């Protein structure tokens with residue numbers, strides 16, 4: 288379970304010298320084994336929130352706990368092993384094959400070739416890429432949807448209990464997005480990761496989220512199940 292308590296990030300606007308809150312007094316719980324969609328328009332603080340959880344950005348106030356442990360007290364290396372991160376531009380290494388891209392995760396680098404190959408095969412199967420067909424391909428030979436699946440496989444390689452996903456389907460055309468979203472929901476049914484999914488797309492939030500947290504100007508405006516949200520006037 289991830290718990291944010293009165294989390295805040297304050298920036299100073301360089302043009303005016305005025306301080307403003309990108310995230311303000313944000314208290315929210317992301318339950319274990321569920322997808323929580325962090326929804327809101329551009330600039331409402333979604334990415335800042337997500338990146339504070341894995342400490343790519345340091346908060347200016349508040350607390351973050353994962354399974355009761357203070358995130359700020361943990362070594363970033365330990366934290367990153369615990370937390371997978373998937374972004375829109377997944378940034379596959381262009382000169383590495385699909386299998387090599389998936390195997391760049393520190394946990395796999397320490398293993399022998401046979402173990403690594405087995406794990407990579409497992410992961411590609413999991414994200415719906417036939418290992419025999421895709422392991423040896425290079426990123427430029429993949430469709431957008433396929434590349435995004437490789438990114439998900441890589442994020443899952445260390446088997447982190449927590450997955451942070453920032454607009455993971457945002458760069459895909461609608462057809463590919465549907466397919467990858469379905470595939471991902473199917474994976475999640477088996478893996479039951481604790482997922483925070485950032486999106487500005489309300490349909491995606493309602494479809495993917497067990498819970499939806501609506502942010503407005505850095506603050507939590509609504510929180511509930513998709514049903515709770517659509518029922519409100």
Ligand code: ADP
Pocket residue numbers: 298299308309327328329330331332333334335336
């Ligand atoms: P979202 O992900 O919802 O689009 P962000 O979290 O990226 O929003 O940004 C929230 C607000 O904080 C925006 O007003 C943005 O311009 C501002 N912001 C983000 N990063 C910085 C930064 N490094 N310095 C100053 N302002 C920032």
Ligand code: ADP
Pocket residue numbers: 427428429430431432433462463466
């Ligand atoms: P997805 O739904 O996974 O994104 P697409 O509908 O985009 O897949 O692609 C359909 C097929 O076209 C795929 O089987 C893929 O192998 C092939 N394809 C797409 N882009 C490329 C490319 N740049 N090079 C080679 N094959 C491609």
